Amino acid sequence: MKHPKFFLCIAVLSIISCQQKASKEETAAVPTDTTTKVTETKTESARPVHWGYEGDNGPQGWATLTPVYALCGSGKSQSPVNLVTNAAKGSLVWKIDYKSTALQIGHNEHVEELINNGHTIQVTPQEGSTLSLAGRIYHLKQFHFHTPSEHTLNGKNMPMEMHLVHQSDDKNLAVIGVLVKEGKHNSNFDQLIKYLPNAPGEKKTHDSVNIDIRVHFPADFYAYHYIGSLTTPPCTENVQWLVLRDQMTLSKDQVNAFASRIKKNNRSTQQLNERKVTMDDIAAKQ
Numbered sequence: 001m002k003h004p005k006f007f008l009c010i011a012v013l014s015i016i017s018c019q020q021k022a023s024k025e026e027t028a029a030v031p032t033d034t035t036t037k038v039t040e041t042k043t044e045s046a047r048p049v050h051w052g053y054e055g056d057n058g059p060q061g062w063a064t065l066t067p068v069y070a071l072c073g074s075g076k077s078q079s080p081v082n083l084v085t086n087a088a089k090g091s092l093v094w095k096i097d098y099k100s101t102a103l104q105i106g107h108n109e110h111v112e113e114l115i116n117n118g119h120t121i122q123v124t125p126q127e128g129s130t131l132s133l134a135g136r137i138y139h140l141k142q143f144h145f146h147t148p149s150e151h152t153l154n155g156k157n158m159p160m161e162m163h164l165v166h167q168s169d170d171k172n173l174a175v176i177g178v179l180v181k182e183g184k185h186n187s188n189f190d191q192l193i194k195y196l197p198n199a200p201g202e203k204k205t206h207d208s209v210n211i212d213i214r215v216h217f218p219a220d221f222y223a224y225h226y227i228g229s230l231t232t233p234p235c236t237e238n239v240q241w242l243v244l245r246d247q248m249t250l251s252k253d254q255v256n257a258f259a260s261r262i263k264k265n266n267r268s269t270q271q272l273n274e275r276k277v278t279m280d281d282i283a284a285k286q
Ligand SMILES: [Zn+2]
Pocket: 117, 144, 145, 146, 163, 231
């Protein structure tokens, strides 16, 4: 939006029909309501198209926002999925090696890069934490939260889900999902909750605050395993998913600390199609 007339064009759009053509890269930039939601369609730009969880920008419309998001509609290996507690046993070997990290936390409204998940609170750890899965090493890039959960358990959503997103050197993706149930206060989360950003767009680095990601995991490492996708546009497939069998417990207030900030940001469950979900019962004890 370099030309001042373009801003004027937007400003009067709701009052009169705007005949002025936008630049080649930007086919529309229309305020959709009086809050902060803005629809942008950039067909020829490398910048991602804005998407959300409501209305035309919501999950049902993702595939039509841009051809880049087509898999969100046509993909046959999408996430999340429903998990059943009697899943067949698998034989996957996996292990995590997570380091403690200085806290860099942000409340993202916009997708900044492929693995950067918009519409959530995201923690970006320092380099050095890895997931080893079926002989491949994946580096932990970020973790973020969904309220309520995206994966369902026997058809039911849980109050919250944490996703730890990993990428290998050859750009393969693996995500560990941790479901959250409501119950007792979990003091391991106090430090994170203390620093949760309030406003969308707020991003902070707390060099003096160290967090140990491992404490945010349940004691056992059994996991549901299947091949799925990113649950957000562009819904990239061939993502290795490990959703831990055991859940973390947070108090109602602790879940609300996340939910009140990120609102409802869960995609509904997708068809399994030809895929199988297995329960990996030889997960390496850490
Ligand atoms: Zn996620």
